Amino acid sequence: MQIAHDILLRSYRSMRTIRDFEERLHVEFATGDIPGFVHLYCGEEASGVGVCAHLTDTDTIASTHRGHGHCIAKGVGVDGMMAEIYGRKTGVCHGKGGSMHIADLSLGMLGANGIVGGGPPLICGAALSHKVLKDGGVAVAFYGDGASNEGTTLESLNLAMVWKLPAVFVCEDNGYGEATGAAYACAGTQKARAAGFGMPYLECDGTDFFAVYEAAGQAIAHARAGNGPVMLHVHLARWYGHFEGDAMTYRANGEVAEQRARHDCLKNFRQSVTETSLLEPTALDDIDASVKDEIEAAVKAAKNAPLPEPADLEADVYVSY
Amino acid sequence: MSKKSFRQAINEALRQEMLRDPRVVLIGEDIAGGQGGTSGVVDAWGGVLGVTKGLYTEFGPDRVFDTPISEASYIGAAVGAAATGLRPVAELMFVDFVGCCLDQIMNQAAKFRYMFGGKARTPLVIRAMYGAGFNAAAQHSQALYPLFTHIPGLKVVIPSSPYEAKGLLIEAIRDDDPVIFLENKVMYDDEEEVPDEPYAIPFGEANLTREGDDVTIVAFGRMVNFANEAADRLEKDGISCTVVDPRTTSPLDSATILECVEDTGRLVIVDESSPRCNMATDVAALVAEDAFDALKAPIRRVGPPHTPVPFATVLEKLYLPDAARIESAVRSVMAYKKTKQEA
Ligand SMILES: Cc1ncc(C[n+]2csc(CCOP(=O)(O)OP(=O)(O)O)c2C)c(N)n1
Ligand SMILES: [Mg+2]
Numbered sequence: 001m002q003i004a005h006d007i008l009l010r011s012y013r014s015m016r017t018i019r020d021f022e023e024r025l026h027v028e029f030a031t032g033d034i035p036g037f038v039h040l041y042c043g044e045e046a047s048g049v050g051v052c053a054h055l056t057d058t059d060t061i062a063s064t065h066r067g068h069g070h071c072i073a074k075g076v077g078v079d080g081m082m083a084e085i086y087g088r089k090t091g092v093c094h095g096k097g098g099s100m101h102i103a104d105l106s107l108g109m110l111g112a113n114g115i116v117g118g119g120p121p122l123i124c125g126a127a128l129s130h131k132v133l134k135d136g137g138v139a140v141a142f143y144g145d146g147a148s149n150e151g152t153t154l155e156s157l158n159l160a161m162v163w164k165l166p167a168v169f170v171c172e173d174n175g176y177g178e179a180t181g182a183a184y185a186c187a188g189t190q191k192a193r194a195a196g197f198g199m200p201y202l203e204c205d206g207t208d209f210f211a212v213y214e215a216a217g218q219a220i221a222h223a224r225a226g227n228g229p230v231m232l233h234v235h236l237a238r239w240y241g242h243f244e245g246d247a248m249t250y251r252a253n254g255e256v257a258e259q260r261a262r263h264d265c266l267k268n269f270r271q272s273v274t275e276t277s278l279l280e281p282t283a284l285d286d287i288d289a290s291v292k293d294e295i296e297a298a299v300k301a302a303k304n305a306p307l308p309e310p311a312d313l314e315a316d317v318y319v320s321y
Numbered sequence: 322m323s324k325k326s327f328r329q330a331i332n333e334a335l336r337q338e339m340l341r342d343p344r345v346v347l348i349g350e351d352i353a354g355g356q357g358g359t360s361g362v363v364d365a366w367g368g369v370l371g372v373t374k375g376l377y378t379e380f381g382p383d384r385v386f387d388t389p390i391s392e393a394s395y396i397g398a399a400v401g402a403a404a405t406g407l408r409p410v411a412e413l414m415f416v417d418f419v420g421c422c423l424d425q426i427m428n429q430a431a432k433f434r435y436m437f438g439g440k441a442r443t444p445l446v447i448r449a450m451y452g453a454g455f456n457a458a459a460q461h462s463q464a465l466y467p468l469f470t471h472i473p474g475l476k477v478v479i480p481s482s483p484y485e486a487k488g489l490l491i492e493a494i495r496d497d498d499p500v501i502f503l504e505n506k507v508m509y510d511d512e513e514e515v516p517d518e519p520y521a522i523p524f525g526e527a528n529l530t531r532e533g534d535d536v537t538i539v540a541f542g543r544m545v546n547f548a549n550e551a552a553d554r555l556e557k558d559g560i561s562c563t564v565v566d567p568r569t570t571s572p573l574d575s576a577t578i579l580e581c582v583e584d585t586g587r588l589v590i591v592d593e594s595s596p597r598c599n600m601a602t603d604v605a606a607l608v609a610e611d612a613f614d615a616l617k618a619p620i621r622r623v624g625p626p627h628t629p630v631p632f633a634t635v636l637e638k639l640y641l642p643d644a645a646r647i648e649s650a651v652r653s654v655m656a657y658k659k660t661k662q663e664a
Pocket of ligand 2: 144146172174175176177178
């Protein structure tokens with residue numbers, strides 16, 4: 001499949017940004033500087049980026065508690081995100097939401113979500129808006145294997161079919177919901193679940209950018225053309241604990257190391273584009289260097305940014321009251 | 322007797338009741354953890370904050386059930402199991418997740434007894450974490466006890482210390498009605514002396530953590546600690562307080578609250594839940610109606626503003642009541658002088 005040069009560069013940059021952002025958070029969290037719960041997306045970058053490469057600001061996504069990657073892939077700036085995670089006034093949500101609630105509706109980013117299964121119904125609504133307003137937009141719900149067992153998710157699959165919505169349900173299957181394996185918690189298969197609702201189903205290796213890009217392209221084109229929703233089942237692995245501080249005793253020794261060694265989306269992307277001479281190694285090196293600086297600057301700025309002020313506490317509960 | 326944390330006290334209550342009664346079963350997400358994992362380690366978590374650790378290992382898969390992330394079905398299953406012979410203790414993790422399963426609690430469990438003409442028994446406990454102070458933001462920090470208290474048919478328990486937690490949880494498990502048992506997530510490492518043997522603390526009997534002459538402070542859950550702290554400081558200035566821990570919001574020990582207000586003539590209520598239609602408004606109405614003549618000053622409520630719980634530490638500190646705010650509320654009711662001539 002032919003992918004335009006600028007899309008390749010942009011996608012690599014997005015994946016690198018997510019990786020560095022998350023690796024840095026892992027380090028900063030350990031120093032005790034970052035409040036609250038932090039769920040890292042490391043290892044899963046190709047999924048969010050491969051899907052969002054087909055979307056514009058008109059399209060809507062809903063994310064999860066593991067939302068940093070989706071935010072970056074949808075174009076939310078790392079400065080505002082980092083400041084948000086540090087609880088600063090300059091954060092995208094003015095320090096009121098934190099890691100689990102980063103949102104930017106102007107970019108079609110309907111929010112990370114603290115409630116598992118919170119996103120799929122919202123995406124039915126976003127898809128309904130796109131359909132009724134005829135703006136050509138598509139709505140995409142990212143949800144985990146764990147979230148696939150919520151009634152809200154299953155009801156949304158049905159509703160989206162009944163209303164023939166321009167929606168794509170991206171099941172990011174990393175094999176675990178917290179400390180419980182999908183092998184225990186998910187009966188049947190995602191494929192059979194989609195079939196149960198008569199919904200078209202695609203699956204792909206979520207650690208391979210090209211595989212995600214291709215499958216997501218098909219799914220999104222199908223939905224955008226008015227043919228109704230699609231389920232895209234993405235197989236991937238998370239590289240860190242469920243949240244920072246999780247010792248992951250439920251995972252076999254070497255499971256993560258194997259993923260890092262053989263299924264690193266960034267390494268594999270680089271190898272693939274340089275072997276086929278699609279991109280020059282130096283172009284990738286330049287991106288690596290510039291992202292490194294960008295993350296460094298974002299952390300520095302966040303640490304020095306002003307805290308919210310007392311008056312912020314009672315602001316923005318309502319539009320008017 | 323030995324020092325135990327809030328977490329250990331709850332774990333011990335569960336364990337002792339499971340030993341006593343084979344119908345007591347635990348149901349919840351990752352209450353063991355590790356099922357379907359690749360290391361073969363089970364009981365990998367023992368609950369998201371380790372409260373049920375060891376119980377799967379001790380009691381096995383016929384007593385401790387890990388669930389998919391499906392609150393509506395597993396909370397509902399606990400309700401159905403309770404109505405048909407088991408005595409489940411279901412863990413909802415964060416009480417905020419009640420949004421995903423409220424029907425099974427509000428329209429099913431709470432209603433059976435009455436709606437079925439007194440024929441049903443639903444001996445169910447739902448444990449959940451509540452409260453701000455953890456930087457867990459708006460969807461993981463609420464103190465939703467007024468919501469449950471509002472629903473006839475439910476009992477609602479808010480333990481204020483490790484000793485209280487053990488005794489009240491044992492009572493909850495032995496009780497034949499659906500009980501919502503709310504644990505403040507910030508308190509899990511709090512420690513105090515807790516008896517080793519099982520004991521039950523009856524519902525609807527408030528505990529006076531101290532008795533004084535000037536002001537009655539009614540406080541709920543973690544706020545009891547803050548009220549005690551404030552009372553300590555006020556004592557030094559010669560202001561003596563009674564601190565009432567109602568222990569359960571449903572049933573509510575109205576008699577004790579009224580007696581204390583009759584004695585002191587002043588009332589401050591400390592409630593960390595959202596301030597509209599909460600326990601503070603409920604207790605204020607009770608006292609205004611039944612102890613009006615005893616009041617020497619207006620009732621004062623100490624609570625958060627009517628906002629979701631903010632993430633940033635600075636804002637969350639402003640949001641949550643603390644000892645200083647209780648102290649100043651007490652001083653203000655002490656300073657109050659009736660300006661109008663008494664009729
Ligand atoms: C309704 C609800 N139930 C439970 C939780 C607690 N929780 C947070 S993340 C999570 C696991 C989600 O697993 P999955 O959907 O597979 O996403 P992953 O963490 O693997 O990305 C759980 C149980 C929650 N936040 N919301
Ligand atoms: Mg998962």
